[in-house]
Amino acid sequence: MSSSNNSNLVVILGTGGTIAGRAAQASDNVGYKAAELGVQQLLDAIPALAGRPLEAEQLAQLDSKDMDFATWQKLARRVAEHLARPEVAGLVITHGTDTLEETAFFLQRVLAPAKPVVLTAAMRPATALQTDGPQNLLDAVAVAVHPGARGVLTVFAGAIHSAEQVRKVHSYKVEAFASSDGALLGLVEEGVLRLLGAWPAAGDGLGLARIEARAATAWPRVQILLNHVGADGALVRALLAQGVDGLVVAGTGNGTLSHALEAALREARSAGVKVLRSTRCDAGPVMESAGALPSAGALSPVKARVQLLLDLLA
CATH class of the missing domain: 3.40.50.40 (Rossmann fold)
Known part of the structure; x- marks a missing residue:
């Protein structure tokens, strides 16, 4: 896939997760229901994204502990279709934290994209007093339009991780992810990227044919x-x-x-x-x-x- 971008269009694919969750009380950070808000509602809550060239698509609406092979197939296919559009600079996928590292690694191995595909999430529901989702989503868009960015990445709490390295390392803190061997790719600071490593290699993906040859129920x-x-x-x-x-x-x-x-x-x-x-x-x-x-x-x-x-x- 070409890495040349004629536009700064970012496609946001929503899959649910805590970032789209709601609780009855703003003080409740654990007794919420995930995947309640649509991806467009998440974008509308971030004034700094107003006026940016964005497209939103609700691909799934689930708690990521329930992620499944059929959704993986659908997600990989849609990501590939959007990446093939010359006007698309990159993609952002809103996801739950529980299986985010698995989905990120899956997409990198299958697609190895030459454009950025950025997964982001939240540890606090959208209704929380100090929800972390809006900043994470804003940072993810900044990475998706960064010149030269490529590969499947995770942006969370201001840190950029590669799909190969990222792991969820804490069950509650908003700084829930780390790169397993310290190989942090970079940081997002007030919308500006500070790179610390090299972007993932592109072009060695296994391809969609590998995952579409069998129905998800027959994996x-x-x-x-x-x-x-x-x-x-x-x-x-x-x-x-x-x-x-x-x-x-x-x-x-x-x-x-x-x-x-x-x-x-x-x-x-x-x-x-x-x-x-x-x-x-x-x-x-x-x-x-x-x-x-x-x-x-x-x-x-x-x-x-x-x-x-x-x-x-x-």
């Missing part, structure tokens, strides 16, 4: 397991009995596994199930070692699951 079944004190192989064998296509295991430390869990995972591999070994640590890679189960590298367990899904869809 591979990939589950995540956790190593912990007393971990055994019972869950692995139960999943094998139910039918599973792939397993990601969040190991301890450098992807280490109890003997019993590793033995069950090797049984699964022998039965044709794909296995990836990640870590339950907040950051850092799983190093390859001779004879060990395959490593997910620096991917978190949830991103390793996305990668395994895409591999299996091939």
